[in-house]
Amino acid sequence: MRALHKDFGVEIQGIDLHEAALHFPQIREAFEEHSLLLFRNQHLNEESHLAFGRLFGTIEIRERHPENHEVRVSIVSNRREDGYLEDEEGSRFMHQRANQLWHTDSTFLPTPALANILTARVIPSSGGATEFVSSRVAWRELPEKVREKTRNLIFLHRYAHSRKVVSEAAANLDIVTMWPDTKWKAIWRNPVNGTESLYLASHAYGVAGMNEQEGKLLINELIEFSTDPHRIYSHQWLPGDVLVWDERATMHRGTSWPYDEERTLASICITASKSDGLDHVFPN
Numbered sequence: 001m002r003a004l005h006k007d008f009g010v011e012i013q014g015i016d017l018h019e020a021a022l023h024f025p026q027i028r029e030a031f032e033e034h035s036l037l038l039f040r041n042q043h044l045n046e047e048s049h050l051a052f053g054r055l056f057g058t059i060e061i062r063e064r065h066p067e068n069h070e071v072r073v074s075i076v077s078n079r080r081e082d083g084y085l086e087d088e089e090g091s092r093f094m095h096q097r098a099n100q101l102w103h104t105d106s107t108f109l110p111t112p113a114l115a116n117i118l119t120a121r122v123i124p125s126s127g128g129a130t131e132f133v134s135s136r137v138a139w140r141e142l143p144e145k146v147r148e149k150t151r152n153l154i155f156l157h158r159y160a161h162s163r164k165v166v167s168e169a170a171a172n173l174d175i176v177t178m179w180p181d182t183k184w185k186a187i188w189r190n191p192v193n194g195t196e197s198l199y200l201a202s203h204a205y206g207v208a209g210m211n212e213q214e215g216k217l218l219i220n221e222l223i224e225f226s227t228d229p230h231r232i233y234s235h236q237w238l239p240g241d242v243l244v245w246d247e248r249a250t251m252h253r254g255t256s257w258p259y260d261e262e263r264t265l266a267s268i269c270i271t272a273s274k275s276d277g278l279d280h281v282f283p284n
């Protein structure tokens with residue numbers, strides 16, 4: 001294993017993820033411990049990507065009635081179905097720009113995510129990195145006064161909040177407004193090793209019981225502290241790379257690239273369950 005950042009993240013070598021089941025206890029152990037895993041040269045197709053994801057739990061389906069939908073990988077790309085590259089003003093770019101805010105995926109869903117498994121298919125000649133920080137380490141290193149103030153808080157999350165930062169139109173899309181607001185405790189405790197992480201995202205718009213302005217200020221302060229440049233691991237993708245990250249213990253963001261070039265990644269999220277500490281993060 002090779003460290004990706006002094007605080008978190010490892011590259012795991014010598015494993016073919018098409019045979020991930022054979023190595024899963026070790027992979028899961030590394031996931032709990034290091035929060036971010038990199039596997040190179042994997043070239044997973046949809047089937048093997050989903051099979052790998054199922055080892056972690058149930059694959060997330062972002063639909064109002066998930067039972068009516070087939071599980072699929074999500075393609076994150078500026079290449080449209082008609083073959084052309086999306087115009088910078090297009091709706092895909094609104095989503096991409098929102099992805100460039102520090103966030104944790106799926107905090108706006110009724111059941112949030114445990115992990116994301118993202119793989120690169122087509123990479124531009126420069127840029128297009130995905131950046132990560134450990135919200136476990138950030139929580140540990142916060143000044144004691146701020147920790148005390150934050151420990152028992154409940155953050156309010158709304159998908160439209162992060163979209164609104166980018167565009168009013170994006171915030172009003174049905175796929176955004178269909179999710180009712182969610183509330184999560186500020187700290188997610190990992191039930192395997194007892195570590196605590198700040199559970200925060202660009203979707204957080206306020207703090208329960210705090211006035212709006214004060215809540216926003218605190219959220220911004222916490223995100224700023226957690227994402228200080230020295231905490232960032234920036235991943236420059238190569239085709240075939242697979243990154244697995246712990247949504248409970250990290251934040252991430254995309255970065256820009258020359259938009260006249262294609263960038264295509266495929267992603268799945270795994271829904272968190274009781275054994276991942278989900279019960280603890282629900283407000284009482």
Ligand SMILES: [Fe+2]
Nearest residue numbers: 099103104105
């Ligand atoms: Fe994301």
